Amino acid sequence: MKTILIHPGYCLPIVHYACIAQADTVIFEALDNYQKQSYRSRTKIATASGMLQLTIPIKHNRGAKSHQLTFEVKLENKFHWQRDHWRSLKVAYQTSPFFEYYEDTFEPLFTTVYDTLIAFNLACHECIMECLQLEKEGIYTEEYFRNPSPPITNLRHLITSKKEPDYMLPEYHQLFHDKHGYLPNLSILDLLFNEGPNALTYLENVDLSNVLP
Numbered sequence: 001m002k003t004i005l006i007h008p009g010y011c012l013p014i015v016h017y018a019c020i021a022q023a024d025t026v027i028f029e030a031l032d033n034y035q036k037q038s039y040r041s042r043t044k045i046a047t048a049s050g051m052l053q054l055t056i057p058i059k060h061n062r063g064a065k066s067h068q069l070t071f072e073v074k075l076e077n078k079f080h081w082q083r084d085h086w087r088s089l090k091v092a093y094q095t096s097p098f099f100e101y102y103e104d105t106f107e108p109l110f111t112t113v114y115d116t117l118i119a120f121n122l123a124c125h126e127c128i129m130e131c132l133q134l135e136k137e138g139i140y141t142e143e144y145f146r147n148p149s150p151p152i153t154n155l156r157h158l159i160t161s162k163k164e165p166d167y168m169l170p171e172y173h174q175l176f177h178d179k180h181g182y183l184p185n186l187s188i189l190d191l192l193f194n195e196g197p198n199a200l201t202y203l204e205n206v207d208l209s210n211v212l213p
Helices: 013-024 081-093 099-108 115-133 188-205
Strands: 005-008 024-030 043-045 050-057 139-140 150-153
Touching: 005 013, 013 115, 013 188, 043 081, 043 188, 050 081, 081 099, 081 188, 099 115, 099 188, 115 188
Parallel strands: 005 024, 005 150, 024 139
Antiparallel strands: 043 050
8 A cells, every 4th residue: 555545634543644655655645525524624642531522613615616625714713612622532541551652742733723624624634643653745636536546545435434434453551441432533633631651652553454445
């Protein structure tokens, strides 16, 4: 799997970063139509009460076009969503083994004002890659292809959060396992805060045979 085409998203699920870790080149889709109820604007974390979904509010398109391109989508910053999301992350993970280790890296994401969804998502991605110590510069699409040709592996389907299949990811230690059991394919943040520097080894060893199209 040398070159993958994947959507940027909000602190994407673990399976996305397993694919990124095992790829040589990463191409980010920037010219698709924005779709709701996807990991473009939501992420899932583990809390003492169970799985919690964090959703970014966006400004609704009131213009003539029926669809917005993903790179055009603007954030609705009149809501204090960044403050609320950071509070949720701190409450959920402040007792995890590595939250304090990464806290100073991620906190600025939730105190800096971003205008567009893609700018925020790519800032999240840069922080995650820094924490994973992965050096792979993302390339962005300049044209939309419905059916990309080899050697590109099309992984854009992973962005859908509805009726997500079981990717059979190996289990790792989770903070609230004793209360809720193992919660699969959460945000990459869950893996980082629980496994720390071991996260990259985990990602590099994920079997992706049931993920690839």
